[in-house]
Amino acid sequence: MQTEAGTTLTPEPDHATGAAAPTRHRPRLFWVVIVVAVVWLALDQVTKYLAEQHLTQGDPIPLVGGLLQLRLIYNSGAAFSLATGATGLLTILAVSVVVYIIWSARRLGSLGWAWGLGLLLGGATGNLTDRLFRPPNFGEGHVVDFLALPNFPVFNVADMGITAAAILIGWQALRGVSPDGSRSGGDAADERRPDPADD
Template structure:
C-alpha cells in the first residue's frame, strides 16, 4: 500500500486532467448534445409529417364531400363546415400577393429545419413539429393547386362562427404559436437551457462601503 509523504497535499496525488469526485462540470445539465438534438429533430419531423398527412387528407375529403360555400352545421352556427379557397393568408389577408406568401412560407420552413439541429427541449420539439407541419400543409396547396404554381389557393373548410375559415394546418400553426409564447415566457431556449437568471445569481450593483457604513470615496 502506497503512503502519502508527510506534509504533502493529498489532492496533488490525483492524475492530471481528472476531476476529483463531486466536481461540478462547466457544461449545464440541460445542454443538448448532438444525439439529443438528432433524436428530438427526428421526432419533430415525424410530427410534422403526421400534421401534413392529416391536413391533406381532410382537404381531399372536403373537396370530395362539400360544395363550395355551402355551410354544414356541426355546432349550430358556432362551428360549421364550409369549403372555401383562400388566395391569401389567414383571415384572407394579402389576397393579391399569393406568390409573396409562398416565398415567405418557404423561408419559414428553411428556418425551422435549421433550428431542428439545435434542439434540446421537448417543448420546442413539439412546437416546431406543429409549426413545420402546418406551414408545409398550406405550402403544398400554394404549389400544386389552381390557379398555378406558387399561386395556388389554400383549401379551408372549418368555419368558426363566421369570423374566419381555416383548416388543420392552421390549427397546428396556432397551437405552435401558443406553445412558443409559453416557452419564451418561461425563458426556455431551443437548446433546453433556461435563459432567465435567478435573482440570487444577479451581480450586486451596490457600491462597497467602509467601516462607518458610508460609501468609499464620499466626503
C-alpha cells in the same frame, strides 16, 4: 462534444465564472419535429381532400348547433385568409420558414420547442403544398379552407397547427426555455438547466 448517449454538448459562457458550460442538443428531437410535421401535414391534406369531395362552395353545413360550420372556400392569402392576393410572396415566405425550421431543429434541446416547431412545420408545409400544386398556377395555388366559426375567418387543419405552434412556442418563451433547452433568468446553474419536459 458528443456523449455516449448521443447528446451533443455545446459550450456556452457560464455567467457566474466566465467558463464554458455545456448545453444539451438532442439529435432525437430533430426526428420529433419531423414526425410531428409529417403527421400534421398528412392530416391536413386528407381533411382538405375530404372537404373537396363532400362539400360544395356556397353550401355550408352547420355542426354543433351552428357553432361550427363546414364551409368550402379557396383562399389566395395566408392563414385565416390574411394577405389575400399575395400568394406568390407568401409562397416564398413559406419556403423560407420551412427551410429555417429544419435547419434550427438540428440543435434543439427542448421537447416543448420540438413539438412547437413540428406543428409549425406541418402547418406551413400543408398550406405551402396547396400553393405549389393547386390551381391556378404553380406557386400561386389557392389554399383549401373549410372550417368556420362565428365572426372568424374560415380556416383549415394547417392553420390550427400554426396557431397551436404559436401558443406552445410562446409558452416556452414565457417559461424562459430556449430552443436548446437552457433557461434564462435566475442563477447561472438555472440557465444551464435543461427543459424538464425532456426527462
